[in-house]
Amino acid sequence: MxxxxxxxxxxxxxxxxxxxxxxxxxxxxxxxxxxxxxxxxxxxxxxxxxxxxxxxxxxxxxxxxxxxxxxxxxxxxxxxxxxxxxxxxxxxxxxxxxxxxxxxxxxxxxxxxxxxxxxxxxxxxxxxxxxxxxxxxxxxxxxxxxxxxxxxxxxxxxxxxxxxxxxxxxxxxxxxxxxxxxxxxxxxxxxxxxxxxxxxxxxxxxxxxxxxxxxxxxxxxxxxxxxxxGDVLSKMPLPGDLTAGPMHRVPQLSWKTWVRLAFVEAGKDWRSLNRLAVEDGVLRDYLIVPAMHNGGLGVRRWEDSTGVVAGQSLPMNGTFSVADVRFQQRALWRDGQAYGVRRWEDSTGAIAGQQGPGQGSYSVADPRHTGPAKHSNEFRIVRWSGSAMAVTSAHGTGQALADPRPAWDGRHGHLHVAGFEDTSRTVTAGGKGVQGGHLSVADPRPTAQGRLFTKYPVAGWGGSSGTVIAGDDCGAYAVADPRTSMSPDRAAYLTGGHLGVVPWSSSCGAVSAAACHDNGRWSVADPRVCDLVQVAAMPAANDRLVAHILAEDNTWHRPFTTLELAALQSLFDPEDPIEAAAFQLDGTSDQAWRERIGNxxxxxxxxxxxxxxxxxxxxxxxxxxxxxxxxxxxxxxxxxxxxxxxxxxxxxx
CATH class of the missing domain: 3.40.50.150 (Vaccinia Virus protein VP39)
Known part of the structure; x- marks a missing residue:
């Protein structure tokens, strides 16, 4: 019993x-x-x-x-x-x-x-x-x-x-x-x-x-x-796998952050970047180039099988094209020359009941350019040295001229700038703007004479400021201050592990509520290969994207996904694919998820x-x-x- x-x-x-x-x-x-x-x-x-x-x-x-x-x-x-x-x-x-x-x-x-x-x-x-x-x-x-x-x-x-x-x-x-x-x-x-x-x-x-x-x-x-x-993460699908749900998506970081992570040695943090030689703002000893994906622009044989159909199966990122041996002409394209263009000296095909350009060779390469005589003046521009066409009653044809003379003559002085030593022209009633006459001057005096009215200047630390006036939106009210509020040794920052990358074979630190790639050791040197779509051109520094950069140790230095942080907290069994796929927290915010997981x-x-x-x-x-x-x-x-x-x-x- x-x-x-x-x-x-x-x-x-x-x-x-x-x-x-x-x-x-x-x-x-x-x-x-x-x-x-x-x-x-x-x-x-x-x-x-x-x-x-x-x-x-x-x-x-x-x-x-x-x-x-x-x-x-x-x-x-x-x-x-x-x-x-x-x-x-x-x-x-x-x-x-x-x-x-x-x-x-x-x-x-x-x-x-x-x-x-x-x-x-x-x-x-x-x-x-x-x-x-x-x-x-x-x-x-x-x-x-x-x-x-x-x-x-x-x-x-x-x-x-x-x-x-x-x-x-x-x-x-x-x-x-x-x-x-x-x-x-x-x-x-x-x-x-x-x-x-x-x-x-x-x-x-x-x-x-x-x-x-x-x-x-x-x-x-x-x-x-x-x-x-790696003992925990290797049991899970690769990051970004749609079958694992939205909590397993790779965070979109700026391109410069991806580059920094790639050059942080596994087991270290941002201080590892100090060993890199930088000249003129670029790395001296390294070069990052786009990687060609296996099978990019690949064409499969008709008798072969295809690879895995990914979430974004395009010709540029894999062998997602096929050499199709079948060819069946559509009934409307019997001559096989849809959008066909006939030569000027050739004969055309039979004139059918449907004569659109997309239904056969119903276009011609016409060597003539002027068109019919009655429209020979349409949008025509006459040279300065040539003769005009006949003056007709049509107002929109043949009345254009290639005039070599300046567009603004001296009589009106439109957009004219007078010399500082010259006299100005007559001030007219229409002079309401710089385009209405001689209403601009080439002033050789330095702008310092107008210092009181200079908007938003920044005074040098070793210089003097401008006059303090009643206006609060103008004047020298900013200073280039060389002092910083940070302590010289930056002890708190040095021990924070910022941009730290954890080796695949090591354990990570405690999963905190604020776990993010740039405030601790929240990235991992992942030796697995993940097929991610890459662009041919290098992104801009602040472009946010998911990048796959192979680091010096031939691994992908990437941040933990939210689902991986939950696995490190043992909130579900990563070896059970059903339990892993079913694990989902309330809401849609990664930040809120990570805070609750860390707590x-x-x-x-x-x-x-x-x-x-x-x-x-x-x-x-x-x-x-x-x-x-x-x-x-x-x-x-x-x-x-x-x-x-x-x-x-x-x-x-």
Whole structure:
């Protein structure tokens, strides 16, 4: 007789698109012959698009809810909330969970204010301090929602810098959890090592275990070696493959960015470009030329098979022409001379009932040019030295002359420019413009004399400015300032990995919400050949396109596609073509997709954590308070935890 599986429930605060929830749902553990798995009760997030993604991917309803209080809302948004807005309450959290109590709660609050990508000065502003306080408010809402029957385990995930920038908030969170009967541990881990990913993603994790309900230990998941980027991407279709959907399209970058990426050595970033020799604005030692595609303008034999029919099958980009042995004359083209032109000295064919130029040889090469006599003056131009044709009553024929004289004579002086030392002509009533007479002058005086009226000049750093006048749209109000606001060492920029290219055999960095080719190592040296349409001429520097440039290492240095970033986050299995083709996020914006993917918890890492939590809960249900394991303990050892609990009971008594 097979025993029914043990089902534990979990709930997500700040659940985003459900990366963590997917990991929990993937978790299956066998303890003492009993199978266990997780059931999701729901999620809460302020982003409606992320909630729609959660519902589609996880299969559980996600609730649109702003967890800020009014003070936080005003500080973050800079204005009062709209009509109908109200602060979330613990009852709202219970309602979002279907009024069921979860065994575990997973929180991943917004981390922008704690991230190292944000400057220290900006993180201290009222806006980001309000965002940071969501961590404290989220934990408080969770504890109050189920204060009478607390969840057994609470996980709080964020960036590692939370332990320093958010120390005060973290101390309050830990104190609050202990007050509700939890043992708390603060740890840092690499999601890539927990989930065996192809990225290194350092994260902070606070684990809280309710001492009375879970007396046994909670151990850390085992660590695995990082994988290579190529291990994941090689399982997917080539970028740009239409079968993989719009999220797998290659970003259109400017031509100059493609060239820069091509010359960045794999494993390095933009500083690799410093080794290139540039003279007169061009590379001295390299030349980029268009590549001829295999089979360009190719013609297939009638008895041969064709190649793969691509999305843009044109004669110029492949063998998409055929030597057709069939020839069937159309009934209207019996003589095979449609649009035929007869020579002047030849005879024509039979005059048929249909005599259009497209239906036979019904045109003639006429050597005569003047045409019939009665129209011999049509649009005719008479030479200055010749005689005119007969003057007829027709006003539109034969009345044109090739006049060698200047078009503007001195009598009227149209568009005339007078010398500075000459006298001007008579000012007439019709002189309303430079075309009406001698109304222009060749002024030899320098323009500096009109300096007060010079529009938009830029003063040199070593020169003096013009007079400061009341007019705000003219004068020397700009300066060529040689100073820059950047520090000389540019330390923050030098360590950002801008335009970095990751080798195919290496792992990438953490997939962030702002992942783009020019703000980190978000390009890869792809050794696979991808047939992309190329133009014969070199594009302009700022032309946006998809280019395929073979770099020095004979690979294509290209940015990750949005779908590849999702695969690196283990949000779907790239080896399953059906699952990969079905993965699609809400909307059509690559920028919004990438932000939500970067905010997600890696699915495989969440599963590793969920496995250990599920095993601990199942052992607690079975009364097993001891487990032999070589893995580090995540929270306080059981003996010390019990002592702490007893001490707390004495204090409260």
């Amino acid at each position: 097979k025993l029914a599986p043990i089902v534990k429930t979990f709930f997500c605060l700040f659940g985003a698109i459900g990366g963590g929830a997917l990991g929990f749902k993937d978790s299956h553990v066998n303890v003492g012959g009993l199978d266990g798995h997780w059931e999701c009760l729901g999620s809460v997030d302020v982003d409606p698009a992320a909630n729609r993604d959660f519902a589609r991917l996880v299969g559980t309803r996600a609730t649109d809810m702003d967890l800020m209080d009014r003070e936080q809302y005003v500080a973050y948004h800079g204005h009062e909330p709209p009509p109908g807005w109200r602060e979330a309450t613990p009852d709202d959290i219970r309602r979002a969970a279907g009024f069921r109590r979860p065994n575990a709660v997973f929180l991943s609050a917004p981390c922008k204010g704690f991230s190292g990508l944000l400057s220290q000065a900006k993180s201290l502003t009222a806006k980001y301090q309000a965002l940071n306080r969501l961590t404290l408010r989220g934990v408080w809402l969770t504890l109050e929602a189920w204060a009478d029957d607390p969840p057994e385990l609470i996980l709080f995930e964020n960036v590692p810098r939370l332990a320093t920038r958010g120390r005060a908030l973290l101390d309050q969170i830990s104190a609050m959890l202990r007050a509700y009967g939890y043992a708390v541990a603060e740890t840092t881990h690499d999601c890539g090592e927990l989930g065996g990913l192809a990225q290194s993603r350092k994260r902070f994790l606070l684990v809280a275990r309710h001492i009375a309900k879970v007396p046994n230990l909670l151990y850390e998941p085992p660590r695995r070696p990082l994988r290579a980027v 997600a918890v890696p699915r495989a890492s969440a599963r590793a954590i969920a496995d250990e939590m599920l095993r601990t809960l199942m052992l607690a249900d079975a009364g097993e308070t001891f487990q032999l394991s070589a893995a580090p303990v995540w929270v306080r050892p059981v003996a010390a935890a019990l002592m702490l609990a007893q001490g707390e009971e004495v204090c409260h008594g």
